[in-house]
Amino acid sequence: MSGVGAVSSFHKRGKARVVSIPGARPSVHNSQLLLSTGMPSLDHLLGGGLPVGSILLVEQDRHDVYSKLFLKYYLAEGVMSGHMLTLASLDESPQTLMATLPASTDREVDEDSATTTDQQMTIAWRYQSQSAPPASLASANRFSHNFDLLGTMEEDQVAKVDTCLFDGSEVESAASTGYYWPLLQQIERRIADGGLSTACNKAKTNVMRLAVHGLASPLWGWEFSRLEKDHQWHRLTTFLYGLRALVRSSFSVCMVTVPSHLFHDMALLRRLQALADFVVRLESFQGSDKETNPIFKDYHGLFHVVKLAAINTLVPPLLDATDWVFKLRRRRMVIERLHLPPELSETVSRSQEDTLTKPNTLACMGDKLPRNLEF
Amino acid sequence: MAAVVTRTVLDRLVSLKESPAPRLLLLTDTVEVCGRGLLYCLVCAHLRAGTHVLYLTTSFNPVELRQHIKDDDTAGKIEFYDGATDPCGWDSGESAECVTKSLPEVMRSRCKAGGKVAVVVDRLEHLMLHQDSGQLVRGLHTLARESEVEQVVVYCGRDVVCEDMLEAVTHLASGVLHLRHTQPCSCAVLVRKTSGKVIKAQEEFSLTPDFRVQGVKPTQNTGQVGVPADTSASSDPTPESLLAATTFSLSLTDEQRRAKNELLLPHTRVQTEGGQILYTPDQEDDWDEDDPDDDLDI
Numbered sequence: 001m002s003g004v005g006a007v008s009s010f011h012k013r014g015k016a017r018v019v020s021i022p023g024a025r026p027s028v029h030n031s032q033l034l035l036s037t038g039m040p041s042l043d044h045l046l047g048g049g050l051p052v053g054s055i056l057l058v059e060q061d062r063h064d065v066y067s068k069l070f071l072k073y074y075l076a077e078g079v080m081s082g083h084m085l086t087l088a089s090l091d092e093s094p095q096t097l098m099a100t101l102p103a104s105t106d107r108e109v110d111e112d113s114a115t116t117t118d119q120q121m122t123i124a125w126r127y128q129s130q131s132a133p134p135a136s137l138a139s140a141n142r143f144s145h146n147f148d149l150l151g152t153m154e155e156d157q158v159a160k161v162d163t164c165l166f167d168g169s170e171v172e173s174a175a176s177t178g179y180y181w182p183l184l185q186q187i188e189r190r191i192a193d194g195g196l197s198t199a200c201n202k203a204k205t206n207v208m209r210l211a212v213h214g215l216a217s218p219l220w221g222w223e224f225s226r227l228e229k230d231h232q233w234h235r236l237t238t239f240l241y242g243l244r245a246l247v248r249s250s251f252s253v254c255m256v257t258v259p260s261h262l263f264h265d266m267a268l269l270r271r272l273q274a275l276a277d278f279v280v281r282l283e284s285f286q287g288s289d290k291e292t293n294p295i296f297k298d299y300h301g302l303f304h305v306v307k308l309a310a311i312n313t314l315v316p317p318l319l320d321a322t323d324w325v326f327k328l329r330r331r332r333m334v335i336e337r338l339h340l341p342p343e344l345s346e347t348v349s350r351s352q353e354d355t356l357t358k359p360n361t362l363a364c365m366g367d368k369l370p371r372n373l374e375f
Numbered sequence: 376m377a378a379v380v381t382r383t384v385l386d387r388l389v390s391l392k393e394s395p396a397p398r399l400l401l402l403t404d405t406v407e408v409c410g411r412g413l414l415y416c417l418v419c420a421h422l423r424a425g426t427h428v429l430y431l432t433t434s435f436n437p438v439e440l441r442q443h444i445k446d447d448d449t450a451g452k453i454e455f456y457d458g459a460t461d462p463c464g465w466d467s468g469e470s471a472e473c474v475t476k477s478l479p480e481v482m483r484s485r486c487k488a489g490g491k492v493a494v495v496v497d498r499l500e501h502l503m504l505h506q507d508s509g510q511l512v513r514g515l516h517t518l519a520r521e522s523e524v525e526q527v528v529v530y531c532g533r534d535v536v537c538e539d540m541l542e543a544v545t546h547l548a549s550g551v552l553h554l555r556h557t558q559p560c561s562c563a564v565l566v567r568k569t570s571g572k573v574i575k576a577q578e579e580f581s582l583t584p585d586f587r588v589q590g591v592k593p594t595q596n597t598g599q600v601g602v603p604a605d606t607s608a609s610s611d612p613t614p615e616s617l618l619a620a621t622t623f624s625l626s627l628t629d630e631q632r633r634a635k636n637e638l639l640l641p642h643t644r645v646q647t648e649g650g651q652i653l654y655t656p657d658q659e660d661d662w663d664e665d666d667p668d669d670d671l672d673i
């Protein structure tokens with residue numbers, strides 16, 4: 001790097017192959033276009049991000065506390081990148097969801113320069129004369145943004161984004177037609193208006209983020225209580241199939257949260273899982289006996305990765321661990337590998353002087369070894 | 376984020392001190408224990424607080440109910456919707472509207488006197504006989520979201536109503552009270568706040584003749600939310616507790632702190648004076664001031 005603040009002068013010859021969609025980047029495994037879900041740890045589990053044209057199904061925890069946070073991260077990421085948003089929610093008013101998005105912690109670029117000039121460095125004084133490093137990319141072009149759960153995103157920032165909210169109030173005679181078909185039609189209209197369909201030859205400059213909150217809850221329909229033998233699930237499964245078709249044939253991603261603890265017949269859950277591309281399940285420890293288990297004392301719930309998609313590939317990105325947990329810190333939520341706490345009980349280390357007490361036998365030895373042969 | 380409950384949740388719930396009050400409150404009982412007393416407690420608490428109560432009754436006559444619930448000296452007044460006398464219309468020829476039409480429509484037709492309103496649905500299972508379950512659940516949800524409605528209390532028997540209806544209403548409700556058949560009477564409380572916090576508790580209580588709840592305390596037996604197992608690191612270690620735990624003395628007295636601040640670090644001298652090269656020649660060095668390049672002849 002020569003000069004102060006100069007970026008490298010090398011440029012690739014020819015037109016860049018990267019599609020210029022804000023907030024998207026090609027995957028390192030295959031060259032699919034990925035979008036961030038708003039949580040870097042979830043992005044890592046999905047293999048870098050959510051591929052454009054896929055559906056992420058999130059099975060809610062019992063009280064829908066943490067899955068709502070997942071949804072808010074997803075929507076907030078869409079707002080920061082300027083994507084088109086479509087949110088459908090019957091349980092909770094979509095206006096409330098959009099009004100309580102977490103605030104972004106990325107400071108604007110021009111605020112940095114004023115603060116660094118007047119500080120006298122005492123220990124690293126040799127670097128005083130060096131200038132500040134070049135400013136990072138503008139926030140709209142970054143892949144994944146940082147959010148702070150204690151703050152709320154400002155309304156004017158949310159208002160800058162093209163949003164469509166579906167809360168079922170415009171659907172007349174909901175008892176006979178249900179909400180599924182009108183929602184599909186609304187999504188199709190949005191795709192057509194934004195020119196996002198893959199059939200349309202226009203160069204795409206934006207993607208759409210779809211979010212459906214609480215699908216298959218009692219307000220959407222009564223499918224959760226029917227058994228398979230009653231053949232009453234087709235509205236819900238056809239809806240998800242239609243949603244998948246719309247998302248596949250357009251530049252959009254979708255996140256659907258489902259209260260799977262209500263389902264009487266697990267076969268319905270299997271069908272929904274088969275229709276979605278990525279499936280994760282949240283199991284929170286609130287009120288269960290796992291809350292008092294010392295293994296889980298630092299965490300708030302288990303995070304199960306049920307299904308990972310292999311879109312245009314043979315194998316999905318492999319995870320190196322199978323037990324994941326999520327933890328809600330004050331400012332953000334993270335998903336981590338489950339580490340067992342160290343075994344600190346007294347029986348593990350024996351005192352060498354005390355030969356009278358029977359030592360804890362190792363797993364490889366039986367009880368029958370004489371005492372003077374102990375290691 | 377469930378809390379280990381030390382204050383009584385039931386007390387706050389019934390005396391309406393819980394804020395924000397749960398919009399949809401489900402109260403269930405069984406054949407063995409009757410929850411009607413607790414229901415009347417809630418109604419009287421609303422009346423005393425000045426909220427008008429709209430009471431949809433399907434089992435008892437309004438006349439009989441007025442003998443128990445008195446609104447003469449309270450700020451709020453109670454209004455009954457009679458779904459108990461003749462719901463199917465065998466005598467009058469028309470079925471009662473309050474049980475066949477959806478709940479928001481029934482409540483909307485009431486002439487608005489202004490002010491907050493609490494809605495009580497007595498016996499959900501009787502309403503289910505006249506309406507479709509999906510429509511009923513949607514009606515409850517819409518009603519709970521209206522701005523003038525402060526609380527919707529739904530009373531049902533959990534051994535009578537079908538499972539999926541109970542699960543559906545529990546999923547939508549922000550407060551659930553399940554009465555248990557124990558001696559003394561106790562209930563399992565679940566409150567779901569809008570901030571995301573979930574509070575669960577099991578508490579026993581008793582009722583006074585004028586429908587107040589008294590003597591609430593958590594139950595002592597196995598149902599209570601347990602204290603997490605005691606491990607060596609019980610809470611996040613703060614710097615002070617870490618300092619107290621080590622055998623080194625890491626803290627500074629004032630005098631030591633002053634001496635530390637005044638200490639001249641070697642790099643500050645260099646900073647002020649600039650760098651210098653100090654060279655002392657050895658014995659073997661031939662220190663010659665001349666420049667050896669002088670005798671170059673170019």
